[in-house]
Amino acid sequence: MLAGIFRSIASGFKHTRLKPHPLLQHCTTLHRQSLHTNRTMKLDKPEFKNLFTPELNRLSEVFAKYDYELRIAGGAVRDILMGIQPQDLDFATTATPQEMKFMFEKEGVRMLNTKGEEHGTITARINNKENFEVTTLRVDVVTDGRHAEVEFTTDWKIDAERRDLTINSMFLGLDGTLYDYFDGWTDLKNRRVAFVGDATRRIQEDYLRILRYFRFYGRIAEMPNQHEESTLEAIRENAGGLGGISGERIWMELKKIVVGNHAAPLMRCMYSLGLPKYIGFPVEGNLDEFDQVYTRARQLQPRPMTMVAALLEEPGQIDDIIARLKISIEERKTGLLVMQLRREGEQQTAQPLKHYQDLILKTPGSEQKQMLERVCEVLKYNGDTAVLSELQSWTIPRFPVTGKHLLEKGVVFGLEVGWLKDRLVALWIDSECSLTFEELIGRVDNLRKEVPKEIQEKAAKKKTRFAKKMKTDK
Numbered sequence: 001m002l003a004g005i006f007r008s009i010a011s012g013f014k015h016t017r018l019k020p021h022p023l024l025q026h027c028t029t030l031h032r033q034s035l036h037t038n039r040t041m042k043l044d045k046p047e048f049k050n051l052f053t054p055e056l057n058r059l060s061e062v063f064a065k066y067d068y069e070l071r072i073a074g075g076a077v078r079d080i081l082m083g084i085q086p087q088d089l090d091f092a093t094t095a096t097p098q099e100m101k102f103m104f105e106k107e108g109v110r111m112l113n114t115k116g117e118e119h120g121t122i123t124a125r126i127n128n129k130e131n132f133e134v135t136t137l138r139v140d141v142v143t144d145g146r147h148a149e150v151e152f153t154t155d156w157k158i159d160a161e162r163r164d165l166t167i168n169s170m171f172l173g174l175d176g177t178l179y180d181y182f183d184g185w186t187d188l189k190n191r192r193v194a195f196v197g198d199a200t201r202r203i204q205e206d207y208l209r210i211l212r213y214f215r216f217y218g219r220i221a222e223m224p225n226q227h228e229e230s231t232l233e234a235i236r237e238n239a240g241g242l243g244g245i246s247g248e249r250i251w252m253e254l255k256k257i258v259v260g261n262h263a264a265p266l267m268r269c270m271y272s273l274g275l276p277k278y279i280g281f282p283v284e285g286n287l288d289e290f291d292q293v294y295t296r297a298r299q300l301q302p303r304p305m306t307m308v309a310a311l312l313e314e315p316g317q318i319d320d321i322i323a324r325l326k327i328s329i330e331e332r333k334t335g336l337l338v339m340q341l342r343r344e345g346e347q348q349t350a351q352p353l354k355h356y357q358d359l360i361l362k363t364p365g366s367e368q369k370q371m372l373e374r375v376c377e378v379l380k381y382n383g384d385t386a387v388l389s390e391l392q393s394w395t396i397p398r399f400p401v402t403g404k405h406l407l408e409k410g411v412v413f414g415l416e417v418g419w420l421k422d423r424l425v426a427l428w429i430d431s432e433c434s435l436t437f438e439e440l441i442g443r444v445d446n447l448r449k450e451v452p453k454e455i456q457e458k459a460a461k462k463k464t465r466f467a468k469k470m471k472t473d474k
Contacts, residue, residue, distance in 0.1 A: 041185075043176040047080045051089065055130035059091075060174050066103045068095035070134070071156075071171040071179065078167050081178075081188055091134040092171060094154045097122055100134060120152060138162065140205060157181045161196055164209045165216055169196050191222045199234035207241030211253035211279075214270060218260035225265050235273050242278035250279050251325040255304040263307065264294040280324025285311035296383030305331040306377040309338040330370065337374045338381050352387050353394075360396060361429050368396050399425060400437035409444050413459040416451055423447050 051072075063070040070093045076086035093100070097117040104111055104124055112123040112131060120136035137159040138150040153159060156171060160181040163169040167188045171179040178185065182196050193216050195202040195209070203209050213235065217227070242250065257266060267290055270276070277283050293302075293310040305327065312318065318335050321327060327335075344355075356375050363371040372391070379388040401424055406417050427443065428435050451459075 041178050043080065043172065043178060045080060045083070047083060047085045048172070048176060050085060053130060055126035056089075056132070056174075058126050059124060059132050059134075062103060062107050062109065063093065063095070065107075066095070066099070068093055068099065068103075069156075069173075071173050073135070073171055074163065074168050077170045077172045077178070078184075078188060080172065081170075081185060089132065091132060092137055092156075092159060093134050094137060095134075096120075096136050096152050100124075100136075119150060162205070163196055164202055164206075164212055166192075166194050166196055167216065167220060188220070191220055193217045193220050194228065195231065195234075199231050200238065203234055203238045204241065207238060208245050208249055208253065210235050210239065210242060210275070211250065211257065214266050215253050215256050215260065218257060218262045218266055221262065224262040225269070227269065232269075232273060235275075239274050239278060242275065247280065247325040251327060254279065254308075254325070258304050258307040259298075259302060263298070264291045267311075280321045281308075282311060282313075282317050282320070286313060287311070293381055297380045300380040300383075300385070300388070302380045303331075303334055303377055305335045306338055306381050309335045309342070309381070312339060315339050333370070334374050334377055337371075338378050341375075341378045342381050344378075352384070353390050356387065356391060357394065358429050361399070361433070362425060365399060372396060397433045399428060401440050405437075405441060406444065409441065411444070411448070413462050415455045416448075416459045419451055419455055420444060420447055423450075 060070060070091055072080075073090045073092040076089050079086045095103070097120055100122045101111065101117075103109075104122070110125045110128070112125055120138050122134055124132045124134060126132065136152045137154060137156060139153050139155075139158050140162050141149045141151050156179060160169040160171070160179075166182045166184040168184070169180075169182050170184045173179065186192075187194055193213060195213070213231070257263060260266075267285075268287055271285060271287060275281075276285060290307070290310040293307060297306065308321065312335070315336055318332055318339075321335075322332060356379075360368055360371045360375060372394075376388060376391060379385075379391065401421065403417055403421065406420060411417050411420060424440050424443070424447070428440060
């Protein structure tokens with residue numbers, strides 16, 4: 001045995017940290033667990049068993065061979081306990097990045113994106129089929145409310161302590177053992193959302209945790225407005241820290257909050273704590289409208305921007321949101337259309353479905369699908385489920401005439417092409433899309449006589465310039 005120990009010590013000098021012999025490691029681990037670990041249960045859930053692909057088994061074998069612990073961390077543990085099959089797996093280990101690189105290279109395991117090494121993360125690709133992100137246990141040394149400088153540790157409790165919420169601080173051994181240092185399983189069973197340890201300290205480590213608290217409250221809590229006063233006070237006192245968080249990170253959280261459970265009471269709570277001015281929302285948001293839209297649309301899976309539009313009174317307020325949150329062009333278009341059309345339901349025509357279909361058909365062909373989706377958001381906002389159902393089952397008919405067809409008819413200048421195509425589309429819509437290609441193209445010559453004079457003059461000038469250029473080129 002002693003010879004084995006000395007061989008192990010000698011080989012350890014190849015790594016950044018010495019590794020004791022497995023027997024000594026086992027004794028040390030048991031001692032540490034007796035001090036810091038609540039082994040609450042061994043899982044035997046199908047969601048856990050389903051994780052074990054040949055690739056995960058191979059990863060587990062590699063870590064076991066080199067005597068490093070490997071556990072599932074964070075959100076995947078929470079999901080398994082809730083009976084949800086995890087979509088993403090994060091792993092934690094006692095091995096440092098250098099130690100992981102050493103053993104992966106020895107075992108012929110491919111590594112991807114080693115840029116995460118600075119923060120302790122190595123991505124291993126097993127059998128050229130499945131990727132696994134494995135992160136060394138860490139302790140935050142310096143934090144600025146956005147980022148942290150870390151040091152590596154082998155203490156699982158210290159790593160758990162740096163996590164945001166108790167329900168996210170648990171680990172799951174690959175033998176099914178749950179490691180719960182801060183009563184996360186008890187909180188999860190009670191649907192309680194609480195910070196690990198001191199709420200103020202956790203928030204000041206990363207102010208985005210304020211929004212993560214509300215997101216997970218919507219996901220976990222069964223009842224609205226059951227927040228602990230000390231938690232709300234910590235959020236209120238540190239709300240200003242959100243002003244230093246990037247818009248992209250804030251929007252990633254807000255998108256999930258506004259369409260999640262308890263969205264309306266959560267939004268009122270966030271407003272009462274003074275959060276809007278730091279996250280790009282209007283300080284005087286229309287909370288009553290948000291309540292009503294949430295009630296009407298919550299079961300219809302609205303887009304996040306559909307819900308945000310409820311807070312806004314003027315289209316110009318979307319520009320303020322863009323400036324702070326960096327929302328996408330499509331999100332902006334959705335918000336603007338919802339605000340433009342949301343009151344139409346109060347003065348609706350006798351044929352509401354046709355009204356929206358015509359709006360979509362008048363949109364350039366390349367954008368018609370997106371316009372259909374935006375119009376559906378308007379109907380969700382208004383809770384118009386009947387028209388929504390009809391529109392979602394409707395297939396957009398294809399307008400038979402293209403710009404190329406008009407060019408073949410001798411219409412070569414853009415303004416004239418655009419005008420003629422708009423008139424043909426209008427005729428086609430009036431016929432309830434029944435006019436054929438031949439019928440439409442047969443009307444082009446007569447329609448050209450109706451082209452407005454200013455367009456004809458511009459087309460004539462362009463034609464003259466084009467003819468002169470052709471003559472010069474010859």
